[in-house]
Amino acid sequence: MTAKIFIDGEAGTTGLQIRERLAGRTDLEVISIANDKRKDLDERARLLNAADIAILCLPDDAAKESVSLITNGTTRVIDASSAFRVHPDWAYGFAEMDKVQGATIAKARFVTNPGCYPQGVIASVRPLIEAGLLPSGYPITVNAISGYSGGGKQMIAEYEAAGEAAPHYMPYALTFAHKHMPEMTAYTKLANAPLFVPSVGDYAQGMVTCVPLQLGHLGVVPRGAELHAAIADHFAGIPDSFVEVAPFAEMAKSAELNPEIYNNTNTMKLHVFANDERAQAVLVAVYDNLGKGASGAAVQNLNLMLGVDPRTGLV
Numbered sequence: 001m002t003a004k005i006f007i008d009g010e011a012g013t014t015g016l017q018i019r020e021r022l023a024g025r026t027d028l029e030v031i032s033i034a035n036d037k038r039k040d041l042d043e044r045a046r047l048l049n050a051a052d053i054a055i056l057c058l059p060d061d062a063a064k065e066s067v068s069l070i071t072n073g074t075t076r077v078i079d080a081s082s083a084f085r086v087h088p089d090w091a092y093g094f095a096e097m098d099k100v101q102g103a104t105i106a107k108a109r110f111v112t113n114p115g116c117y118p119q120g121v122i123a124s125v126r127p128l129i130e131a132g133l134l135p136s137g138y139p140i141t142v143n144a145i146s147g148y149s150g151g152g153k154q155m156i157a158e159y160e161a162a163g164e165a166a167p168h169y170m171p172y173a174l175t176f177a178h179k180h181m182p183e184m185t186a187y188t189k190l191a192n193a194p195l196f197v198p199s200v201g202d203y204a205q206g207m208v209t210c211v212p213l214q215l216g217h218l219g220v221v222p223r224g225a226e227l228h229a230a231i232a233d234h235f236a237g238i239p240d241s242f243v244e245v246a247p248f249a250e251m252a253k254s255a256e257l258n259p260e261i262y263n264n265t266n267t268m269k270l271h272v273f274a275n276d277e278r279a280q281a282v283l284v285a286v287y288d289n290l291g292k293g294a295s296g297a298a299v300q301n302l303n304l305m306l307g308v309d310p311r312t313g314l315v
């Protein structure tokens with residue numbers, strides 16, 4: 001039987017990209033809402049209950065509303081919003097998080113797609129905590145940059161309207177209470193919230209997360225090669241991983257740290273840079289906020305839930 005997929009919010013940034021990634025698929029049927037009924041509760045309820053899998057690409061409150069409208073007890077859900085990211089009844093949709101998460105997503109009824117920033121941080125830090133190279137109480141800081149599409153339709157419109165006057169670089173979330181903190185803390189396995197300073201750049205799409213590490217105060221100081229090996233080993237053991245690990249090499253700069261190089265793909269590339277004499281390292285993740293950070297991950301999770309090759313429709 002062909003699976004029926006309903007994208008609630010298909011006219012938004014993430015919804016449109018999922019729609020594009022599903023175009024041409026014959027193993028599923030996308031059921032669409034008429035444009036003039038996009039916010040009509042009865043029509044959304046009808047389509048949510050007619051779908052085998054509903055993908056919610058909505059603000060948090062509307063996503064919660066959609067879940068409450070599902071009364072059939074069967075429709076499975078992938079939610080792109082931050083409404084359920086640490087909810088115990090929802091599977092966290094970062095399939096490469098550990099060896100079993102892909103299988104957990106595959107059988108879950110409710111899957112919460114990760115926030116864009118947390119995925120890079122979880123991918124970089126969790127393997128080091130699991131390997132015992134960093135203690136869970138380690139005081140992590142995160143510096144990150146995203147293209148303005150990370151802020152959805154509204155931020156895209158603001159940057160496009162500002163044109164040349166748009167700020168090239170703008171740090172934000174300076175009350176240190178960004179909505180990604182709970183998931184970033186929980187799934188890295190950190191005991192305390194990281195100090196997270198995201199920023200938005202004057203370009204549409206693509207992101208970099210950086211985790212600088214001052215290692216000198218640790219009882220046992222891990223060398224850069226050990227940090228790299230733990231991360232590489234982790235991802236070598238993950239089936240169907242879209243996360244790649246760059247070879248470990250000393251370099252002062254790399255063209256691969258361009259936030260836009262994985263645009264329109266579902267790839268995430270991890271890097272480890274280190275100076276052992278100084279006991280310093282930086283963990284970097286490069287990916288597309290709209291790809292692995294949102295709609296690519298949603299399609300990867302959809303594929304897992306449908307039991308098809310996880311790479312279907314993805315590059």
Ligand SMILES: NC(=O)C1=CN([C@@H]2O[C@H](COP(=O)(O)OP(=O)(O)OC[C@H]3O[C@@H](n4cnc5c(N)ncnc54)[C@H](OP(=O)(O)O)[C@@H]3O)[C@@H](O)[C@H]2O)C=CC1
Pocket residue numbers: 008009010011012013014015038039040056057058059060062080081082114115116149150151152153154289290293294
């Ligand atoms: N952009 C990104 O990089 C990422 C986004 N996300 C998350 O994904 C979700 C969608 O984000 P994004 O696509 O960027 O946002 P957009 O603002 O681009 O799109 C949201 C869509 O939802 C529609 N919508 C709003 N309220 C309702 C409602 N009550 N009923 C039906 N439709 C509604 C909007 O319609 P209208 O415009 O007419 O109001 C719009 O089409 C958000 O929760 C976001 O935080 C997650 C990861 C990354």
Ligand SMILES: CC(=O)N[C@@H](CCC(=O)OP(=O)(O)O)C(=O)O
Pocket residue numbers: 080081082114115116117146147148149150151155179180198199200
């Ligand atoms: C540049 C920018 O504004 N980015 C968004 C994050 C986008 C994202 O991951 O969204 P959700 O976690 O809401 O799903 C922000 O910082 O709020």
